[in-house]
Amino acid sequence: MSHDKLYVFDTTLRDGEQSPGASMTKEEKVRIAKALDRMKVDIIEAGFPAASKGDFDAVQAVARTCKYSTVAGLARAKESDIDRAGEAVKDAPKSRVHTFIGTSPIHMQAKLKMEPDAVLECAVAAVQRARQWTDDVEFSCEDAGRSEADFLCRIIEAAIDAGARTVNIPDTVGYNVPEQYGGLIRSLRERVPNSDKAVWSVHCHDDLGMAVANSLAGVQNGARQVECTINGLGERAGNASLEEIVMAVRTRRDVFPCDTDIETTEILPTSRLVANITGFHVQPNKAIVGANAFAHESGIHQDGVLKARETYEIMKAQDVGWNNNRMVMGKHSGRNAFRSKLEELGITFETAGELDDVFARFKDLADKKHEIFDEDLQALVTEAYTEEVNERYQLKRLHVCCESDVVPEASIALLIDGEEKQAKATGDGPVDAAFKAIESLVESGAELRLYSVNSITGGTDAQGEVTVRLLQGDRVVNGQAADTDIVIASAKSYVNALNKLSQQGFREHPQIAAADL
Numbered sequence: 001m002s003h004d005k006l007y008v009f010d011t012t013l014r015d016g017e018q019s020p021g022a023s024m025t026k027e028e029k030v031r032i033a034k035a036l037d038r039m040k041v042d043i044i045e046a047g048f049p050a051a052s053k054g055d056f057d058a059v060q061a062v063a064r065t066c067k068y069s070t071v072a073g074l075a076r077a078k079e080s081d082i083d084r085a086g087e088a089v090k091d092a093p094k095s096r097v098h099t100f101i102g103t104s105p106i107h108m109q110a111k112l113k114m115e116p117d118a119v120l121e122c123a124v125a126a127v128q129r130a131r132q133w134t135d136d137v138e139f140s141c142e143d144a145g146r147s148e149a150d151f152l153c154r155i156i157e158a159a160i161d162a163g164a165r166t167v168n169i170p171d172t173v174g175y176n177v178p179e180q181y182g183g184l185i186r187s188l189r190e191r192v193p194n195s196d197k198a199v200w201s202v203h204c205h206d207d208l209g210m211a212v213a214n215s216l217a218g219v220q221n222g223a224r225q226v227e228c229t230i231n232g233l234g235e236r237a238g239n240a241s242l243e244e245i246v247m248a249v250r251t252r253r254d255v256f257p258c259d260t261d262i263e264t265t266e267i268l269p270t271s272r273l274v275a276n277i278t279g280f281h282v283q284p285n286k287a288i289v290g291a292n293a294f295a296h297e298s299g300i301h302q303d304g305v306l307k308a309r310e311t312y313e314i315m316k317a318q319d320v321g322w323n324n325n326r327m328v329m330g331k332h333s334g335r336n337a338f339r340s341k342l343e344e345l346g347i348t349f350e351t352a353g354e355l356d357d358v359f360a361r362f363k364d365l366a367d368k369k370h371e372i373f374d375e376d377l378q379a380l381v382t383e384a385y386t387e388e389v390n391e392r393y394q395l396k397r398l399h400v401c402c403e404s405d406v407v408p409e410a411s412i413a414l415l416i417d418g419e420e421k422q423a424k425a426t427g428d429g430p431v432d433a434a435f436k437a438i439e440s441l442v443e444s445g446a447e448l449r450l451y452s453v454n455s456i457t458g459g460t461d462a463q464g465e466v467t468v469r470l471l472q473g474d475r476v477v478n479g480q481a482a483d484t485d486i487v488i489a490s491a492k493s494y495v496n497a498l499n500k501l502s503q504q505g506f507r508e509h510p511q512i513a514a515a516d517l
Contacts, residue, residue, distance in 0.1 A: 006249060006258040007225040009201065010036050010242060011045040012274060013062065014074055016233035021450060021469040021478050022278045026058040028382075031347070032230075033062040035273050037069045039266040041242075043096060043225075045072045049088035050081040056088050063092035070136065072096035077126035086133030097130040099123075100140035100168075103147040103155060120155045127162040139164035140203070145171035145181065153191050160194045166225060167198045171214055174207025174237065182217030189222045201225035204240045206232060211240035216248060219256060230274040231282055231289065243267045243288040243320065251315055268321030269345065269374065276378045279467030279478050281454045288320055333366070335359055345374060347381055358384050365463070368484045373457045379465055379482040392417055392502045393442065393495050400430040400487055410434040412491070414441050431490045438494055444501060446470040450478075453486060466493040472501050 013029050016022065024032070029046065036044050046062035047055045063071040071092035073085030077099050089095040101123050102112055108119055123139065130137040139159040141152055156167050169188065171181055185202065189195045202218035202225070204211040215226050232241035246264065249256045271289040275281050284291040294317040338359055342348070349355045361380045366372060396413040410433035413422045423440045427433030435448070450469035455462045464486040468479040479497025483489035 003253065003256075004224055004258040006219065006256075006260045007042040007199065007201075008242065008246065008260050008262055009043040009045065009072075009203075009225050009227040010041045010229065011203075011227055011239065012036070012229040012233055012242075013058075014045040014047050015227075015235065015239055016229040016274075016278075017047070018235040019233055019238070019278070019280065021476050022233065022280060023477070024058075024277060026054070026061050028277045029058045030061050030065050031381075032270075032274060032277065033065055033069075033071075035266065035270040036230075037066045038263065039270055040261050040263045041069050042261070043070045043072050045074060045098060045227075046089070048074045048085075050075060050078075050084040056084060059085075059088040060091065063089045063095065066092060070094035070096050072098045072138065075099045075126075075130070077101040077122045079125075079129055082126060082129045082133070086130065090133065094136070095134045096136040096138060096166075097133055098138040098140065098168075099126045099130050100142050101126065102143055103141040103152060104143035104145075105148065106146065107143045116151055120158055123155050124158050124162045127159050127164045131163040135163075135165070137164050138166035138168055138201070140168035140170055140201075142170060143172040144169040145173065145176045145184070149184070149187060149191075152188060156188065157192050157194055160192070160198045165198055166201050168201040168203050168225075168227065169218070169223075170203035170227075171205060171211075172203075174205035174211060176204070176214055177208075177210060178213045178217035181214040182221040185218045185223050186221035199225050201227060202240075203227035205234065206237040206239065209237070211238070212244045212248070215240040215245055216256070219249070219258065224258060231271055231280065231286070233274065233278065233280055241287070243271060247288055247315060247320065264319050265321045272375055273378055276375070276382050276465070279450075279452060279469070279480055281452065281467075288315075293317075294322060333362075338362055342377060342381070345377060347377070354384070365484075369461045369463070371457075375456045376463055376482075379456055379463060382480060383482055391499060393498050395488075395492055395495050396420060398434060398488055398491050400434060402430045408433045410437045412437040412441070414438065414495070416441065430487045434487060434491045435494055438491065438498070442498055444470075444472060444498055446472040446498070446501060449476070451490070453490075456482060464489050466490045468493040468497050470494075470497045470501060475501060477501055 017024055033044055046059040049056040049059045059073050071089050073089045075081035075085040075097060082097060082099055085097050101119055102108055108114055127137055127139055141147060144152060189200060200223045202215045202223045204214040226245050228242040228245050229239040230242055232238040246260050246262045249259055268289055282289055339355060358380055394415040396415050399411045402408040407426045408430045409426050411424045413420055421441050423437045425433050425436035425440055427436050449471045452467040454465045456465050463482045463484055465482040466489040470477055477497050477500040479493040481489045481492030481496055
């Protein structure tokens with residue numbers, strides 16, 4: 001069977017970021033983009049430049065970073081959006097403008113308040129405008145999964161004539177089932193007269209748990225670009241998972257007449273990086289990248305794998321990056337070895353001072369922890385970046401008292417604008433008491449929406465990584481911190497979130513920013 005190229009379009013930095021609380025800083029987006037670039041993702045959708053200046057700056061930074069991947073900016077079918085996207089990605093070695101408009105009856109009537117003919121004219125004008133910035137223009141029919149086939153044929157033909165070189169058929173709300181969605185792709189390719197002039201793309205959401213299945217059905221029916229995210233990150237139930245699609249196509253070459261150029265050994269490190277930055281941790285039973293993905297507890301399974309791996313494993317764990325993450329370093333490791341290891345992980349620093357800061361954190365951790373793993377290093381770097389956000393609040397000291405049949409109490413000292421202030425509070429547990437003590441000093445009025453603890457590695461000396469999500473008015477922020485002491489990590493993550501809330505220029509969550517346009 002001859003195999004076509006299947007293009008991988010990663011939208012972790014745009015659609016993935018629209019998960020509530022998953023907003024990333026510019027520096028975090030650049031770190032993830034570097035990992036995607038090493039993975040040889042074909043197209044990286046870096047964001048929605050028109051949403052805010054922060055989004056524009058982040059997309060521009062990604063465009064100036066990538067060496068292999070095409071960098072795309074998303075734009076509504078509006079001249080101002082398109083020009084903003086074009087400007088943001090113009091410095092990339094390869095750039096794309098991705099423009100879209102709703103095509104389903106409910107989107108045209110309820111959201112756009114436009115007649116179909118006006119929507120078609122707007123789509124054509126948008127593609128033509130985007131072609132002034134780049135020859136690589138993608139057009140998406142938003143909510144195509146609930147659109148009328150006849151209208152889809154009309155608007156797609158017109159968009160291709162106007163210069164679109166990729167046509168995306170999104171199942172925006174995860175409504176379709178595989179047979180239906182695959183049939184839609186096949187029907188459109190057969191009915192649109194100029195269908196051979198464009199690459200057909202699929203973009204599926206997981207509201208009914210069928211994003212990957214629908215995407216693969218589209219591929220089997222002629223789509224040659226798949227839009228997906230690392231770990232299936234995305235708004236609502238998420239997007240199609242990149243790692244699942246890539247490995248399904250790679251493993252079942254007897255079924256799929258195409259393959260990707262993805263460097264699969266980078267999948268697991270990138271998955272962990274995204275989880276570390278966003279605070280959206282991977283469940284153990286997640287395919288490909290979950291902790292149990294290649295684990296065997298059943299005696300029958302263990303016996304079979306020992307005799308022949310293929311009895312219960314259809315992929316090699318090493319092919320997606322497992323078993324390559326142990327780092328033999330400790331408190332005696334030198335600065336150069338430390339820097340070399342970070343470079344292997346795709347982490348570089350603009351100044352020697354930044355490296356010195358993270359190296360000092362590494363030394364502190366090595367005094368507490370015998371073995372250091374790649375995940376520990378990722379957490380150290382993430383913590384260093386998050387503390388750079390704004391340090392209006394700094395945790396100076398924390399003391400907690402917790403024992404059986406005694407109400408837990410926390411005593412805390414914070415530096416607030418450089419002035420030390422102290423407070424005590426009781427709570428349902430040591431973490432609750434610490435949070436209440438902090439709030440008694442800060443009085444943010446923020447609502448705690450998520451408190452998540454994740455063990456970065458195994459062992460009793462493992463760092464605990466804590467994610468705190470706070471809601472204050474229309475702003476949603478994540479705070480993150482890691483420490484071998486969970487209570488300290490919790491307090492630090494809460495303070496980190498408060499610092500983000502206190503920073504006037506900090507990026508709004510992309511869903512909120514876009515809603516204000």
